Amino acid sequence: MKSKNESFRRPVDAEARSAARMLVRTARYGALALNDVENDTPMVARAGLATDTNGMPVIPVSSLSGHFDSMVKNGRAALLIGQPGKGDPLSHGRLALSGVVRRAEGADHERLRRRYLARHPQAKIYIDFKDFSLWRFEISSASFIAGFGSAYVLERADLETKCVDWEEWHSMEAGAVEHMNEDHRDATCLYATKLCGGTDGDWQITGLDPDGIDMALGDDHRRYAYDEPLKRAEELRPTLVKLVSRARKQSEIS
Amino acid sequence: MKSKNESFRRPVDAEARSAARMLVRTARYGALALNDVENDTPMVARAGLATDTNGMPVIPVSSLSGHFDSMVKNGRAALLIGQPGKGDPLSHGRLALSGVVRRAEGADHERLRRRYLARHPQAKIYIDFKDFSLWRFEISSASFIAGFGSAYVLERADLETKCVDWEEWHSMEAGAVEHMNEDHRDATCLYATKLCGGTDGDWQITGLDPDGIDMALGDDHRRYAYDEPLKRAEELRPTLVKLVSRARKQSEIS
DSSP states (O other): OHHHHGGGBOOOOHHHHHHHHHHHHHOSEEEEEEEOTTTOOEEEEEEEOEEOTTSOEEEEEETTSTTHHHHHHOOEEEEEEOOOOSSOGGGSOEEEEEEEEEEOOHHHHHHHHHHHHHHOGGGGGTTTSTTEEEEEEEEEEEEEEEETTEEEEEEHHHHOOOOSOHHHHHHHHHHHHHHHHHHOHHHHHHIIIIITOOOSSOOEEEEEETTEEEEEETTEEEEEEOSSOOOSGGGHHHHHHHHHHHHHHHHHHO | OHHHHGGGBOOOOHHHHHHHHHHHHHOSEEEEEEEOTTTOOEEEEEEEOEEOTTSOEEEEEETTSTTHHHHHHOOEEEEEEOOOOSSOGGGSOEEEEEEEEEEOOHHHHHHHHHHHHHHOGGGGGTTTSTTEEEEEEEEEEEEEEEETTEEEEEEHHHHOOOOSOHHHHHHHHHHHHHHHHHHOHHHHHHIIIIITOOOSSOOEEEEEETTEEEEEETTEEEEEEOSSOOOSGGGHHHHHHHHHHHHHHHHHHO
8 A cells, every 4th residue: 555655755855845844834723633542543623733943833732621631641643734725625735744742841831832822812811721731743754745646755854943052042032022023013024025925914923943933913824934044043133134135125026 | 531521511402413513514624533554643634525415424535545544444533624713723613523434335425426526526537536435424423612611522313414215315316406506596596695694606506415405606615404304305395495485585684
């Protein structure tokens, strides 16, 4: 059967990698599949989604929900991402991630909470309820269906954002996001509209990672992915300044 | 853990049953979860959806797809239905079905093919490819989350459409749908716009079952559910005639 599957499988290239990453980074929700620990049958639940800085999906879960036990006792999971547009639902791209879910604690929980709330401000009502926890989906592999009959098998490395010093990055991210949202809304609006095709509006930055900028205008979540990933936190500021010039030039051309 | 779950569980009433049925009957796609037979890990794939006359979801699958083997060797499956609207994705209704998938053969395959194509005309390009088969999701139970903190546990009977004589119904359905679409488009448009809130347009009937009328205008799939289910095929015609009067009255009121 594996050999038959090969027929639709295409070699992973930069375009596929970039399209798959964009799906993960901009998805607001997905379908989380688990094995029910009680009777070893499949179960599936809607998951609200954000990402950690390294590109792994972040999922809030209540211990009152039916799938919580399976997440605790058997972390193996799959996550379907991507929303069909018009017409045949099978002709639109989607990404099925395989991996394990791990509950976040301490500083990780703080960061995931902040990044989740930036993209889902309505969740502030319940995210601190004592039955709620935040989980990181550790991708091991993924099946990316770019369209009908066009499939890629991705590895974690194809989707993971790397950084030489995460501690340094994480000590800077929250402040940089806040600073941009307080003092440079005009810059964010340029990124969103001129570089990412968004409509004019009060765009906010929801996350900054070494691979790109996450932005939101209500439910419209977009991302600008850098041409080259940043290596260190200190590269962020000059990059954001340079991007304003690029966006302005784009503006003159169009 | 089960006892904790009880706290959000509400007793199943007619309203919950009817809302859950509407989700199944109008869904164009869902997320199909299976256990990978090779390594007993969860897997999830997008599924294009229609329903059989009895309300069970219908899913086309290619034997070239990664989840086909698990469907053949271990039919246990879950299916997530329902699309979030604006704002928090966890505040919108969804239905997680549990059950088994069974491949359709013979007359069943013919009927499922016809009903699937009526709702997904684009699938005519590939549905007859020799690697494609049609599967019926036999619901055993379902978890219906109507909104945040509002959960129902449903049984098959809550979602299944019954008929005293399916053979009689099935010998009539295709012809009745064709007749309505050829000669009574005006009636269908009245049902869709006056009774189901659809926008004006060239609505077509995509299926007729003892519980209601499925209609589509492009990707807008709607259903009119009868107040009382029909018992026999002979009740269909007078019911459709009566509904035109009801729709016209609705039209005068509004």
